[in-house]
Amino acid sequence: MNVAMVSKNLGTLLICEIVAMIPAVVVSFIYKETELWAFIYTISILLAVGLGLSLIKPQNKNIYAKEGFAIVAIGWLLISFFGALPFYFSGAIPSLVDSFFESSSGFTTTGASILTEVESVAKGILFWRSFTHWVGGMGVLVLAMAILPSAGAGSMQIMKAESPGPSTEKLVPKVKETAKILYGIYILITLVQIILLKLSGLPFYDALIHSFGTVGTGGFSSKNISVGAYNNIAAEIIITVFMLMCGTNFALYYQFLKGNIKGIFKNEEFRLYVAIVTGAIVLITFNLYGNIYGSVKESIRYAAFQVASIITTTGYATTDFNTWPSFSKLILLLLMFVGGCAGSTGGGIKSIRILLLFKTAKMNLMKMIHPKAVYSVRIGGRTVDERTIADVLGFFFIYIIILCAAVLIVALEGKDLVTTVTSVITTISNIGPGLEIVGPMGNFSSFTDLSKMVLSFCMIIGRLEIYPILLLLMPKFWVK
Amino acid sequence: MKVIIIGAGKVGYTLAENLAAENKDVTIIDKNAQALEKVEAHLEVMCLKGTGVSANILLEAGVAEADLLIAVTGSDEVNMVCCLTAKKLGVGRTIARVRDPEYAYELSLIKEQLGLDFVINPEYTAAEEIASTLGFSSAINVERFASGRVRMVELKVTAGMGIIGKKIKEADKYSSSSVLIGIIVRGEEVIVPDGEEVIEENDSIYVIGKVSNIYKFCKLYGKYPDKIKNVMIVGGGRITYYLYKLLKDMNMNVKIIEIDKNRCFELSDKLPSALIINSDGTEEEVLLSENINQMDAFLSATGMDEHNLMASLIAKRLGAKKIITKISRSSYINIVRDMGLDSIIIPKLITTNQILKYVRGTALQSLRRIVEGKVEILEFVVDDTSELIDKPLRKLNISADTVIATIVRKREVVVPHGNDIIRRGDRIIVITMEKNIATLKELEAVVIGGNQNERRNGIKKFGDIINM
Secondary structure (H helix, E strand, O other): OOOHHHHHHHHHHHHHHHHHHHHHHHHHHHHOOOOOHHHHHHHHHHHHHHHHHOOOOOOOOOOOOOHHHHHHHHHHHHHHHHHHHHHHHHHHOOOHHHHHHHHHHHHHHHHOOOOOOOOOOOOHHHHHHHHHHHHHHOOOOHHHHHHHOOOOEEEHHHHHHHHOOOOOOOOOOHHHHHHHHHHHHHHHHHHHHHHHHHHHOHHHHHHHHHHHHOOOOOOOOOOOOOHHHHHHHHHHHHHHHHHHHHHOOOOHHHHHOOHHHHHHHHEEEEEEHHHEEEEEEEHHHHEEEEOOOHHHHHHHHHHHHHHHHHOOOOOOOOHHHOOOOOOHHHHHHOOOOOOOOOOOOOOOOHHHHHHHHHHHHHHHHHHHHHHOOOOOOOOEEOOOOHHHHHHHHHHHHHHHHHHHHHHHHHHHHOOOOHHHHHHHHHHOOOOOOHHHOOOOOOOOOOOOHHHHHHHHHHHHHHOOHHHHHHHHOHHHOOOO | EEEEEEOOOHHHHHHHHHHHHHOOEEEEEEHHHHHHHHHHHHHHEEEEEOOOOOHHHHOOOHHHOOEEEEEOOOOOOHHHHHHHHHOOOOOOOOEEEEEOHHHHHHHHHHHOOOOEEEEOOHHHHHHHHHHHHHHHOOOOOOOOHHHHHEEEEEEOOOOOOOOOOHHHHHHHHHOOOEEEEEEEOOEEEEEEEOOOOOOOOOOEEEEEHHHHHHHHHHHHHHOOOOOOOOOEEEEEOOOHHHHHHHHHHOOOEEEEEOOOHHHHHHHHHHHOEEEOOOEOOHHHHHHHOOOOOHOOOOEEEEOOHHHHHHHHHHHHOOOEEEEEEEEEEHHHHHHHHOOOHHHHHEEEHEEEHHHHHHHHOOOOOEEEEEEEOOOOEEEEOOOOOOOOOOEEEEOOOOOOEEEEEEOOOOEEEEOOOOEEEOOOEEEEEEEEOOOOHHHHHHHHHHOOOHHHHHHHHHHHHHHHHHOO
């Protein structure tokens, strides 16, 4: 392990967090809030630590896979911790554990909150809370790569460790350019959504907050009852569409911009994603119509928003789906596992892995019928190599194991079964709301500090797709 | 500039490494996932798995917008077909590696139809380089500039040479400065020396100048080159084939030792007058029985680096005078030098240099990269728009890492001093540690804008401080 190089990169990362904090400072300044000081304290601490670390002069400047994982894992823990400080210093969230929970929830684009009363919190603090979604969605380190000079070949390791999906590919030969393109598309989508939401009648500040929450597929709102508070169909449609867009692989938009429109619809993962979304909306609509809502139109409206919100792991809500019939709730629960596409801002297991798992299962069945036959798993006409498949199978296993372990710890609380299980699923998949107590109208404030810490770690583990954080716990990882 | 490289082998990797370092957008295509993994882990290039012959893969690599396609897979035929397909799909220029002698000599016939802009034959070029080194036996390596009128030789400063302990300017005075000591390599360090630099034992010095003057210089300092008459080559590969033809023209006696019987027959079929011995060249007995101690030069050019090293070490011990070793992996170079084998030929690097020169464009007459690419030697023709002409050199603000080594006119070769002037139409040979100079204009920026340079370095340093 090249500790010097890892520390140096972490230092740079903390300095980047200062840059990310500046918009929130500006908002605080505009509204002339006293919470401005909370940011200034945090920035001073970040500056001291960040500069100290980044002045380290490593002798060996190479970053290998190991260092990449370490930078990403420790980096995310650090930014979540420092990102919590404004909440703590301002007094908006008096407990440090709660602040860390809120900050991890922000950066990992989960959107689970311990705040019972959001609307009275200072604007600057709320802005920071939502802006963490935006930064965390595409990746803090990817942002650092896009804006900093001379990212070498080693930075590909970092990007691989941070970007979701089983195999990360560059769009263009240079990592820095790839990061720039991704952020370019990201910024473009954000701007379009802000404008559309403003046109739909939301106040500008609310349009900003909800755009960050949507494109980062986060889910923090400035209202206690989330997007439902506006009862604005136009805004709901805009948010639904943009949630679904941001649950899609951003590489597809690059193809789109390059004029390869057909390629998008040929993408198997995208097709599966669209099929799951449509299927879920149709099923839930049928289930809701007559049971809960009187008209088909209303059923579709609420079904579509909730399905988009859960599958993209955003976590906004326009209604309390806790009161829906079990069938609908179960479908939503299954969608929580699926998550968005690889290379999107969404969480979860990812559609591509689900696709691979099904194809592998099918292949194994075929092999039982013809034991000597040679089959290969194909995606988009290309054979997927054995190692990727083994990785995906391993990933799924560890995912379930972590889920079980976390559920066991949270179960110590003695809350009901549904709350316990869904609170873990919703945090590990970076969604936000679960069912019962942690449902769309509830929150996480009633948990103990232990559970909150476990759930915070679940969020970061889920966002980084398990391996980086898990590696930190391996003693061999630290051996020189 | 967008470049597509087909084949992620040794040459493909080195090319990708160098081109990416020159800030080109490189996409590399290979069938072998493992080879690509290595590239992906170490280089800033895009990797694509598949065969370069397939139009689909080429389109996916963006062949239509690419400026250059370089095909360096193991197969000549694949390389040629890749270039043909790519040309049809609209690539700018194509380079193919073609090394089978059967094609190599007839390629000019079909070059145009295949859409090949440039053909590289690493073995032939390596053979040429070996031949020129053999033509000047006291040098470790010999490079030719200005169509052979100017040479640069690498000499090892060994104990007893009169030049040890002298400052460059004293050495210049003594030899009436007909040549220029352009570069000194001391261990890992590379120095572009000024007059005050003192030469030490075991330095490698690069001496540049007119051929006859270099001879004089060597004679003066006790490195008088012997005439090479008898050459022994171990390994009967393509290099040996090309080299034999070249050495025959230089009137040398060549003895080839090849282990494989069939290959021996093939060679003797193609080279009717050659003396070919079917035996193992890495065995001491065999070398002794073939009178290794009488040989003026010994070349080991088998396909295995290990065999080449062993054969060379044995030959050195048995008393062969000049030893040249071919190796394929450049990472060995320092180890090999430590073993006392100085003349090393790495076909991969030769190929890379050729292609880099081609990539940088036509303004560059020749490009040599020495000491693992740390130093570049460039040749330009100065036209009348240049800012360099008609000014005494001392008035040009030259950055410390750059030297104008030679000015070549119609009838004379000048090793310049402060008062010399570059005129229109001169060829200049420049030694520089600056990277990525492709045109005379860029060179002028380096030469004239010394201060600017400093500022740029400052920015670079700043970038290093905050870099990730």
